[in-house]
Amino acid sequence: MILxxxxxxxxxxxxxxxxRAVDGLEAAGASSSGHGAAVRHADFDRPETLDDAFAGVDVLVFVSAGYAEDDVVLARHGVVVRAAAGAGVKHVIYTSLAASGEHLTIALAHRWTEARLAGAPFDVTVLRNGLYAEIPAGLALAGAAAAAESGVFAAPLGQGRMPVVARDDLAAAAVRVAAEAWHDIATGAPRRHAGRTYELEGVAAVGGDDLAQVLAGVLGRPVEYRTVPLGDVRPLLAGLEAYQAxxxxSTFSNVNAGxxxxxxxxxxxxxxxRPVRDLIAAEVRAGIRS
Ligand SMILES: NC(=O)c1ccc[n+]([C@@H]2O[C@H](COP(=O)([O-])OP(=O)(O)OC[C@H]3O[C@@H](n4cnc5c(N)ncnc54)[C@H](OP(=O)(O)O)[C@@H]3O)[C@@H](O)[C@H]2O)c1
Known part of the structure; x- marks a missing residue:
């Protein structure tokens, strides 16, 4: 069974x-917050929930729970590795962070988790996910009203660019790896994904000029990109959780640094x-409409 x-x-x-759309697979979900008979209760902040949740699981797709301070994320991910080992899970597939993000502050928890998994008594596949296309899409949408008025798109990206990927592409890759890992266990075939790390980087990079072009297409007027100093951005992030700010x-610094x-x-x-510029344009159009 895949969880x-x-x-x-x-x-x-x-x-x-x-x-669930793949014939012949038994797949279940686990959640700390979701409900329903088909969903097992697994709260990484409550390790006692994980023994039951992971019982009978062959392949665990361990999706990072990164929206918290590092100490909380490390504690969460550490208990998942321990519980998977205790429950006799045969193969863990972990959704990590792509190599291009090595200097991002979020890399710490991902690389720490990869190291814990490397020492665990089960097969491991690391899916090093690229950054979601929704990150530059959010920047483009935030700048759309000003660009419509002034013809200037302002964002703190310097002259750097970021490779981004559709989340659905990352999900599709995870589905294929999990289904094949389960198939190899069920049939006794060589485990083709065991011990593998896959870099699921976006194949197209976008920067400020690219986003200005996307906005020009959506708004139907010329739009020019202008970078914003990081010092001007910091106060604007005061409404976010401190770790999120x-x-x-860190993301903007990394883009600026190339x-x-x-x-x-x-x-x-x-x-x-999927072509990420089209995705970004679609997200901006949808955001403007709503
Ligand atoms: N590649 C990127 O650009 C990027 C960007 C942002 C985040 N991420 C990482 O990728 C993960 C998935 O992204 P997403 O877009 O699906 O995020 P999302 O929609 O915001 O979902 C947050 C995830 O955190 C899980 N979570 C929160 N608290 C938990 C707990 N106590 N125990 C177990 N799970 C918990 C949630 O699961 P339940 O509520 O069902 O338990 C859910 O899977 C994030 O959690 C984050 O680590 C990647």
Missing amino acids: VTGVSGALAGAILGGL GHTL LLEARHSDLPAFVQP
Whole structure:
């Protein structure tokens, strides 16, 4: 049986939906907050819930629960690794962070978790997910009203670009790896994904000029990009959770430094990547309408 954690979330929900559409697979969901008979209760903040949740599981799709301070995320991920080992799970597939994000503050918890998994007594596959296309889409949408008025799109990206990927592409890759891992266990075939790390980087990068072009297409007027100093952005993030503000600034710093350039992506081996500029334009259009 395959169990997906965190299925009230967008990524995990899409992975579970994809697995349930595959003939012959037994797939279940787990959640700290979701309800329903088909969903097991697994709260990483309450380790005592995990023994029952992971019972009888062959393949665990462990979706990171990263929206918290690092100490909370490390505690959550540490108990998942321990509980999976205790429950006799045969193969864990962990959704991590792509290599281009090595200098992001969120990398710490992902690399720590990868190291814990490497020492665990089960097979492991690490899916190093690229950044979601919704990140630049959110920036473009935030700047759309001003761009419509002034013809200027302002964002704190310098001249850097970030490789981004559709979340649904990441879900599709996870579905394929989990289904094949389960198949190999069930048939006794060599476990093709055991011990593998896949870089699921976006295959297209976007920066300020690209987002200005997207906005020009959506708004039907010329739009020019202008960078914003990080010092001007920091006060604007005061409404976010403190950890979230830190991670957001870290993302902008990395883009400015040109550190988010991907060198290699395994994504096309699993799915035909969706064109991210079209996705961003669609998200901006939908956001303007709502
Ligand atoms: N690649 C990227 O650009 C990017 C961006 C943002 C985040 N992420 C990471 O990718 C993960 C999935 O992204 P998403 O877009 O699906 O996020 P999302 O829709 O906001 O979902 C948040 C996830 O955190 C889980 N979670 C929260 N508290 C939990 C707890 N106590 N125990 C177990 N799970 C808990 C939720 O599961 P339940 O509520 O069902 O338990 C859900 O799967 C995030 O959690 C984060 O670590 C990646």
